[in-house]
Amino acid sequence: MPRLLDSLRRQTFTGWSVLFIDGPSGPEHRAVLDQLCHQDARFRWQPQDPAEPGIFAAMNQGFAAAAPHDWLLFWGSDDWAPALDVLERAMAAIEDLTAQAAPPDLLVCRGRYVKGSRPGRATAFRWRGTYRRSLFLGSTPPHQATLIGPGARSRLSRYAPGFRLSADLDYFLQLCRDPQLRVQTLDLELVHMALGGVSGVQHRRRLQEVRRAYQRAFGCCWPFPYLLRYAQRFLSALA
Template sequence: MITSIKIIVPTLNTYLILPKLINSLKIQTWKDWKLLFIDGDSTKKHFNWIETSCLSDSRINVIKQEKNHKGIYGAMNQGFKTIKDNELVLFWGSDDWAISPSTFGDIISEVNSYKNKYDLLICRGKYIDFKTQGIIRKSYFLENKFLLSLDRKKFRKSLFLGMIPPHQATFFNANAFEKLSSFSENLQLASDLDYFLKFSCIDNISILVLNKELVNMSTNGISSQKNILRLKEVFYCYKNVFGICFFVPYILRYIRRILTRLFNEV
């Protein structure tokens, strides 16, 4: 049974946009959450703000990013190591926030009603324009109206068809950490894709896809500002796993992105 949710947030001088994230957690009807900031080399003003937030709520903590872990994915790896049994982990950016006050409660209630213990729990999210706060597009892995349970073969096939879980809307548990314990720190933007592709190569994995909206994701992040680098890294990830067939998921991924922008959903 899942008893806790831990949200891991890498930060670097982002204290001005953190209140929305924190407030979206504090109003959750399900109270057993923890927020862990992994802070890079931020200014004293930023770190003091974080520490004040920690003092105001015992569920909020901060640790300094270790020098042997580089970049955003390095911070995520450092946080990943803190996962405990019966705990689910989310990786959010500073400008992400929970969709509604009942978000966690609804999801945990459903997950705990199943006997199987899944490695990944994939939900849905929305991309929000940072300036206008309007919905750019919805993001989900599969077009399921109800829950779907996937084994390795089905998960890998979905990835080959250009589908990719939104990592901010994906819960990781201790089983996932034991099977694949880190994100590549050699990639700046697409290490989440790399993780899912490598995870699909592991035997005896189990994934649950829920038709539940979890997180609002702002387009103000670094990954939305470096499109050329992202294209190169996505190319590398697909080629590394699918070899000469890399062009199939690569092309389908972006066709799907174009169509979803046109119809305002993924």
């Protein structure tokens, strides 16, 4: 968490705020959160509802706590901003797009996994003319690098139950059912992410959930985006 906090405090854009959803951690960790929030009012925290465990249930609490006009980023404690101006550049893009026409519902940037001090695999959304076509061809917005706007939340304001590892994929797939959804990509490396996590070891469950998400979005055509998704990841790993 120190790397996350330091990267946020150093941002040239200062209008951000952070809500920590804390699971069943001990009193020492919660004392640290209390002190952090006392020192900087941009930080807040709340305990996670014990009746709804898991990372995506915590993120649903973030959805529920957001003000109507907020733009949301879901980061974990081992994610961080890679440069001092990334939030400023993202918000400037949103302002420019809003001035030109209607604001986007999703602003999709890029991310990168990092192991130690070595940069690893990049995460990016490959645009193929339309949002739904891009998803069908196997690409997905990386959730840590995607700002979720008020328009997207007015359509879908919770991750679906039953997904422990792939609720973010299901969320973006369900949004593509609306042809009026406005999606904008931005060539900006917004976030760095530490390698690891539960989804990196529970391979079988993840594959099952990914299949279910594509079935919900594309019906009997689900094998095409499913196979293309992993073909792209294989090629990305080789690059």
